[in-house]
Each structure stands twice: as structure tokens, then as C-alpha cells.
Amino acid sequence: xxxxxKLIENAVNEVSKLPGIGxxxxxxxxxxxxxxxxxxxxxxxxxxxxxxxxxxxxKKCYNISDDEICxxxxxKTRDNTILCIVESFKDIFAIENTAQFRGVYHxxxxxxxxxDGIAPEDLHLDSITERIKExxxxxxxxxxxxxxxxxxxxxxxxxxxxxxxxxxxxLARGVPVGGELEYTDxxxxxxxxxxxxxxx
Amino acid sequence: xxxxxKLIENAVNEVSKLPGIGxxxxxxxxxxxxxxxxxxxxxxxxxxxxxxxxxxxxKKCYNISDDEICxxxxxKTRDNTILCIVESFKDIFAIENTAQFRGVYHxxxxxxxxxDGIAPEDLHLDSITERIKExxxxxxxxxxxxxxxxxxxxxxxxxxxxxxxxxxxxLARGVPVGGELEYTDxxxxxxxxxxxxxxx
Numbered sequence: 302x303x304x305x306x307k308l309i310e311n312a313v314n315e316v317s318k319l320p321g322i323g324x325x326x327x328x329x330x331x332x333x334x335x336x337x338x339x340x341x342x343x344x345x346x347x348x349x350x351x352x353x354x355x356x357x358x359x360k361k362c363y364n365i366s367d368d369e370i371c372x373x374x375x376x377k378t379r380d381n382t383i384l385c386i387v388e389s390f391k392d393i394f395a396i397e398n399t400a401q402f403r404g405v406y407h408x409x410x411x412x413x414x415x416x417d418g419i420a421p422e423d424l425h426l427d428s429i430t431e432r433i434k435e436x437x438x439x440x441x442x443x444x445x446x447x448x449x450x451x452x453x454x455x456x457x458x459x460x461x462x463x464x465x466x467x468x469x470x471x472l473a474r475g476v477p478v479g480g481e482l483e484y485t486d487x488x489x490x491x492x493x494x495x496x497x498x499x500x501x
Numbered sequence: 502x503x504x505x506x507k508l509i510e511n512a513v514n515e516v517s518k519l520p521g522i523g524x525x526x527x528x529x530x531x532x533x534x535x536x537x538x539x540x541x542x543x544x545x546x547x548x549x550x551x552x553x554x555x556x557x558x559x560k561k562c563y564n565i566s567d568d569e570i571c572x573x574x575x576x577k578t579r580d581n582t583i584l585c586i587v588e589s590f591k592d593i594f595a596i597e598n599t600a601q602f603r604g605v606y607h608x609x610x611x612x613x614x615x616x617d618g619i620a621p622e623d624l625h626l627d628s629i630t631e632r633i634k635e636x637x638x639x640x641x642x643x644x645x646x647x648x649x650x651x652x653x654x655x656x657x658x659x660x661x662x663x664x665x666x667x668x669x670x671x672l673a674r675g676v677p678v679g680g681e682l683e684y685t686d687x688x689x690x691x692x693x694x695x696x697x698x699x700x701x
Contacts, residue, residue: 305565342552351512353539356509366505
């Protein structure tokens with residue numbers, strides 16, 4: 302694409318670095334901003350920069366947060382006896398939006414992956430035992446992705462926490478709601494038969 | 502969607518104002534920026550703000566430009582005797598990318614539309630006659646959209662320029678390249694039969 306202006310070219314290049322935005326969409330975004338008041342470009346830029354500069358990670362659970370302690374850890378209505386262990390704060394977003402969980406979280410910041418050189422020491426694993434004692438946790442939910450890395454990490458954590466004698470659970474594996482049986486992969490379908498549930 | 506952080510909520514709201522970006526894509530963009538170096542958010546913000554603040558409109562043709570005079574008007578290799586009249590600078594982008602036109606442009610900044618309260622006085626029409634004389638233009642291409650407003654504007658301009666005795670042309674109407682006959686609308690197909698061309 303040829304641009305009549307270096308300023309536009311530079312802005313298109315920057316915007317098209319974002320995920321899911323190609324050069325054409327970037328140009329559309331920029332032409333839109335040029336049509337709007339100067340204020341709206343400023344608001345956008347300021348919001349992004351403030352976010353990037355001022356975002357913190359919760360000192361307790363490593364969730365993304367505006368303050369030292371995130372709103373979930375600071376809340377008095379959450380059930381501190383159930384601790385949900387997740388890979389990233391994105392998973393907290395996903396789980397919170399289901400409105401099915403009222404416990405607290407712990408973000409690992411990754412999964413054990415020898416292939417990518419990620420060892421247990423690289424994750425936020427040390428503080429888990431302390432938190433379990435501090436919060437008098439009774440149940441641990443291992444909400445990691447059902448992949449090789451997720452399984453390895455889950456296995457490592459269960460071994461590490463064995464002596465604490467906690468109830469350790471993981472997310473149910475099965476046919477996705479709304480999914481069609483014939484298109485479900487064999488492993489998922491196989492597991493969903495093995496761990497079939499009572500029809501009620 | 503619930504956000505664990507006001508900063509994220511604010512950024513998502515700003516990003517999702519952009520065309521073609523919903524809340525989910527906005528969140529994806531923001532989580533991407535959080536993973537990158539702080540520098541990349543800064544580069545993006547600075548590029549957008551600089552663009553919005555420093556962009557100019559060419560004093561001759563009203564194209565978008567980094568300087569007082571745009572690169573097309575300033576170029577010595579363009580053919581000043583053909584003047585292409587377009588609605589917006591976006592059309593210049595489109596035509597320039599075809600690499601089929603080496604003349605100069607004139608941006609109207611809109612189309613006559615009584616419904617939207619846009620009168621000929623609201624467009625950059627006054628300077629056309631001056632420019633035609635200054636550049637010794639021999640041909641005018643009316644490259645406006647084939648809509649009611651486009652046709653009205655084209656008609657107004659031809660009447661205005663009648664006494665100058667110029668060659669006035671417009672874009673060919675016809676079947677789009679790669680389009681299928683059976684899906685082409687009747688008016689386009691009808692026109693493409695009326696203005697059929699020699700097969701060579």
C-alpha cells in the first residue's frame with residue numbers, strides 16, 4: 302500500500318502490529334480518528350499509556366490489578382477456602398465472567414514446559430503453600446488448560462501439595478455445551494464417556 | 502463483561518470505540534499490549550497523537566498531507582493537464598493504489614446532498630476554476646461514487662465548468678473485474694451493455 306503521508310504510514314504500521322488488525326483495518330481506524338475530534342485520539346492514547354504504566358500485579362495472587370492487592374483478594378465476600386490455580390490472569394477474566402466461582406485465585410504466570418525452558422522455579426509456585434495456610438484453604442481447583450504443559454504442571458502441583466491433605470479438583474472434561482457430538486475429537490469424547498454423570 | 506481493573510475497563514472502552522473493534526477484540530489488543538514492552542504502547546500512542554495533531558490538508562488540492570502542499574501536487578512527474586475530482590482523500594488512496602493515473606487531484610470534501618444539508622458552498626468548489634487555469638488543465642475526470650449524491654455533484658460541476666470547454670470524463674460503469682454476471686445488479690448490467698466496448 303502506498304501512503305501519501307509519512308505520518309499516516311507510521312500510524313498504520315503501529316496500529317497494524319496489534320493482533321487481529323491488518324493494514325487495511327489499521328487504515329480504517331486511522332481515517333476514523335482523523336474524522337473525530339482531536340480529543341478522542343488523545344483519550345485513546347492516554348488510556349493505553351496509563352494502563353501500561355500504572356497496572357500492577359496483586360502481591361497475593363499475581364492477578365492484574367489497579368492496586369497492590371487485587372479486588373478479588375481484597376473482597377470480603379469471596380470464599381477463601383477454595384483456591385483456583387490458573388495459568389494467567391486472562392483465565393481469571395474467563396472464569397469470573399461465568400459467575401460460577403466465588404473463591405479466590407492464584408496465577409502461576411505460565412506452565413511448566415521443558416521445551417520452552419520454563420521450569421517450576423519460573424512460576425509463582427513458592428507462595429502457594431503459604432497462602433493455603435494463611436487462608437485455611439480446603440479445596441484446590443487446578444484450572445489449567447488440558448494440554449501437555451497443563452497436565453505436567455497440574456501433576457507437579459498435586460505432588461507438591463500432597464502432604465497438606467487438601468481436596469484437589471480439576472475442571473470437568475467433556476463435550477462442550479452447544480457442540481456437536483460428531484465433530485468432537487476422540488479423546489474428549491472418550492473421556493466424557495468414562496466420566497459420565499447422572500442424568501437429572 | 503466484568504473487568505478486574507478500572508484501568509483495563511477504561512482502555513477497553515476507548516479501544517472498542519474504533520470501527521470494526523468490539524469489546525472482545527479490544528480486550529485482546531490490550532492484553533497483547535500488556536505483554537509487550539512498555540515502549541510499544543508508547544510508540545503506538547505517540548504515532549496516533551502526532552498524526553492527529555500534525556496532519557495538514559494540502560492548500561492546493563485538499564488532500565491529506567504532511568506539509569502545506571501534498572506530495573502529489575509537489576511532484577514534478579505528475580501530469581498537471583488531467584485533474585481528477587474526488588469526494589474524499591480516501592478516494593485518492595484507492596486511485597493511487599491502482600497505479601493507473603498520473604494526473605493531479607482535487608478533493609471536494611463531500612458531495613452535494615440536500616437531504617444531509619450539504620450545499621455546493623460546503624464543498625471545495627470555488628478554487629477548481631482557478632486551479633484549472635493555473636495548471637492549464639485539459640481534461641477533468643469526475644471520479645465520484647455512482648450514487649444520487651455523486652451524480653448530482655457531477656452534474657453541478659459539469660454545468661459550472663461548461664464555459665471552459667474542457668474534456669470532461671467519468672469512471673467507466675460496468676461489470677466489476679472478477680464479478681459474476683448472474684450476480685451483477687440490473688442497472689450496472691444494463692449500463693455495461695449500453696456502453697459496451699470493442700473486444701481486443
